[in-house]
Amino acid sequence: MAEYATPQVQKSRAMATALSELTAHHRVACEPYGRIVDAVAPGFSAATSVDAVPHLPVSLFKSHELRSIPREDVFKTLTSSGTTGQQPSRIFLDRESAAQQTRTLSTTMQHWLGPVRLPMLIADTRSVLKDRTQFSARGAGILGMAPFGRDHLYLMDASADERDAWLTKHAGTPVLVFGFTFMVWEQLPSGIDLSGGILIHSGGWKRLADQAVTPAAFRAQMRARTQIERVHNFYGMAEQTGTVYVECEHGALHAPDRGDVVIRDPVSWAPAARGETGVIEVVSTLPRSYPGHALLTEDLGRVVAVDDCPCGRLGQAIEIQGRVPKAELRGCSDTAAPPQ
Amino acid sequence: MLGHGGAATMTTPLVVETLVPARGVGDLGEIAAELAVAPSFAPFAAELLDFCHAVSRALFADPRAKRHGELVPLASFLRRASVSALGDAFAASAHAGVRQVPRGLAFHVPPSSVDTMFVYSLAVSLLVGNRNVVRLSQRRSETTEVLIDALNAVAAEHPAVARTLAVVSYGHEPEPSALLSRAADVRVIWGGDATIETIRALPLAPHATELLFGDRFSFAVVDAAGPDEDLAARLFTDAYWFDQMGCSSPRLVVGVGDGAWERIETLFDALQDEVRRRAYTLELGAVLAKRAYAYGALADRPVRRYRELSNELTVIELDTLDGFDRTHPGAGLFYAAVVDDLDQLAPFVARKDQTMTVSGLDADRLAGFVQAVNGRGIDRIVGFGDALAFGRFWDGYDLLAELTRRVHVPGSPA
Structure with missing residues (x-):
């Protein structure tokens, strides 16, 4: 079935079943996960709704090595940097899980980009891929998106002449522009013609929100600079790579077929009413090699559409409303020592 | 080595935020130099008891203090009856032939987790007659601000005691702590392992002692x-x-x-x-x-x-x-x-x-x-x-004993 074509009631039921099956799988395959479920959801066997599936705090992947495959089957370890100085998340994939992520991301992206690979402009520098010590969400994002384009040009590595030559070469063809939100904002120049193209960006609004740039202002600014009309933000966690929430023409981030959200009230932790702000829990039927199928994020958001987005896509769509501010858990250890 | 001549004693000013006895900025070298020459009091001198009692009254009177329950036991601790009792206990621990005297300048690095702790640390040291300098973090709670205001109000009315104490604030740079460590006769560090390691690396004067209150x-x-x-x-x-x-x-x-x-x-x-x-x-x-x-x-x-x-x-x-x-x-x-x-x-x-x-x-x-x-x-x-x-008695120390020296005077009464 095509993406965004399943009504929410039907989708929820299927997801509850799939997520319950994953819970059972991980309880057996990942002992620490099994112990957590035994403690937080004693007697759990199967959920009849998505919100009843036990979930983990996403930061647990920073402090603990959670694997549902033997070490020798680890094909790839994804790391996400998170905040500076913090231990990164470690996500363990076997060959099959890595392939599944790629396939799922492809299905979602093809919905937005079409089946043909477009010439691709990347608002970044190639060196972000090379320096493995700083291998960041930025690098991972570029590596994940690059296969959806061709003849890649890294904006920061190209001279104005090289850039113009590249644009001339692809004149008349729609161009795919990709980058981290703040990199696009800082690097995409004015006065180039990208009309007919499509801009995909991601990576958090914090830096732009600090400068009071709203998503609408971002879109308007991009159009003013380059005449680009189709601008899509997307939301996703490194801990659920492959499951992305892409922004439609009406500014709503749509849950893909393999993923969904539960917005949780921050006091009762029950699902919040539609439109109410809460903490975002993301669920995905992809993770089999690590117990990351239901994760409580540190992001705030709300549901803006359920099968009724004016864009016509079915399922839930959300709006992100920022991160939960880090609390200063003070501690006897912070009298004078510099942050490590 | 041209350009490296000149007086070895020449120092660049080390400007820090001052909180007590008055809010402002000051050169830490000067602050330490003034504390070094300030006349000190005998342990549990009347002026010191007056000072503590006045801080207690200022805290009980501050409307903001009502929002912070943790200030009540501190204010009670500082009351005349309470600090006098501490003085009696101190006197009772004296031996014949030994006089108990202050160590000199105490440098306190209190924890930021327990806002009131800097005043306890300061008060005990002050009461046994030490001169004191306290380093506070630049991130301060309202409770801490209430305490600073109370100390300043009382300091203004007790200039002689005020001359023996300073509360300053600076960041994680080592220079100010290094300066105060060199000047101190006793250093009091409250903090986790990292804090203690950082400050402990800074040399003290050879005669100086140190009290360490690690993470517990x-x-x-x-x-x-x-x-x-x-x-x-x-x-x-x-x-x-x-x-x-x-x-x-x-x-x-x-x-x-x-x-x-x-x-x-x-x-x-x-x-x-x-x-x-x-x-x-x-x-x-x-x-x-x-x-x-x-x-x-x-x-x-x-x-x-x-x-x-x-x-x-x-x-x-x-x-x-x-x-x-x-x-x-x-x-x-x-x-x-x-x-x-x-x-x-x-x-x-x-x-x-x-x-x-x-x-x-x-x-x-x-x-x-x-x-x-x-x-x-x-x-x-x-x-x-x-x-x-x-x-x-805290973390295995008797603070009153640790913050004083014993002078052997054969024949003197207890």
Whole structure:
């Protein structure tokens, strides 16, 4: 079935079943996960709704090595940097899980980009891929998106002449522009013609929100600079790579077929009413090699559409409303020592 | 080496924020130099008792202080009756032929987790006649600001005492602490391992001494057969005043004897009622950090039961204390365990353990327990509700003794 074509009631039921099956799988395959479920959801066997599936705090992947495959089957370890100085998340994939992520991301992206690979402009520098010590969400994002384009040009590595030559070469063809939100904002120049193209960006609004740039202002600014009309933000966690929430023409981030959200009230932790702000829990039927199928994020958001987005896509769509501010858990250890 | 001549004593000014005796900025070198020559008082001199009492009055009078319950015991500690009693105890500890005198200049690095601690540290040192300089963090709570205002108001009326104390603030740069360390006769550091290591690397004068108050762990013990004594309200005070981040705040509750689990679960139910009654709430970020920490603990070992009573109170019931590592995020997370008999707890005690808050255990049982532990840990045993009460005996030190010198004067009276 095509993406965004399943009504929410039907989708929820299927997801509850799939997520319950994953819970059972991980309880057996990942002992620490099994112990957590035994403690937080004693007697759990199967959920009849998505919100009843036990979930983990996403930061647990920073402090603990959670694997549902033997070490020798680890094909790839994804790391996400998170905040500076913090231990990164470690996500363990076997060959099959890595392939599944790629396939799922492809299905979602093809919905937005079409089946043909477009010439691709990347608002970044190639060196972000090379320096493995700083291998960041930025690098991972570029590596994940690059296969959806061709003849890649890294904006920061190209001279104005090289850039113009590249644009001339692809004149008349729609161009795919990709980058981290703040990199696009800082690097995409004015006065180039990208009309007919499509801009995909991601990576958090914090830096732009600090400068009071709203998503609408971002879109308007991009159009003013380059005449680009189709601008899509997307939301996703490194801990659920492959499951992305892409922004439609009406500014709503749509849950893909393999993923969904539960917005949780921050006091009762029950699902919040539609439109109410809460903490975002993301669920995905992809993770089999690590117990990351239901994760409580540190992001705030709300549901803006359920099968009724004016864009016509079915399922839930959300709006992100920022991160939960880090609390200063003070501690006897912070009298004078510099942050490590 | 042209350009490197000149006087070796030439120094560049080290400008820091000053908080007491007045808010502003100042050159730390000058501040230290002035403190070094300020006339000092005899231990428990009348002017010093007056000063403390005036701070106590200023705190009781400040309308902002009503919002901060932790200021009440501090203000009580500083009252004339209380500090005079401390003076009597100090005098009683004197020996014939030995005079007790101040050490000189004390440099205090208090913890930022317990806002009131800098005043306790300062007051005890001030009362035995030391001159004092305190370093505070640049991130300060309202409680700290209330305390600074009170000290300044009183300092203005007690200029002679004011000349012997300074509270300054600077960041993580080492130079100011290095300067004060060189100038100090005694250095008092409250903090975690990293803080102590950082400051300890800075040289002291050869004669100077040092008091170290590292990161500690504290727990409570309840005899299942003991009386209730309004334990939940007392536990609330012990645990929540500093968001469970004080080193003396209990983070583990151990039940002793038959029916201990039932007793503990009832106690936490009552504690939850207390949390709600006092409208205590945590920031969402702290709630999420605590839950992530708790889930990590659940991942590491099997537990008897996990209870999230509210955002503010989580209990992890442990089948055994074997392997318990004492790391803890604060913010209302309690471990719980039971033992058949108090003696079974003795092997668990480690150097990191500071305060044991107790209920239903008589002095004989406790003395036997301390004997069984034999110094491997635990520096104070107090009743529920007194975990945060400050005293001259702290972390195994007698502060009054550590902050003074003994001068041998044969034939002088005690």
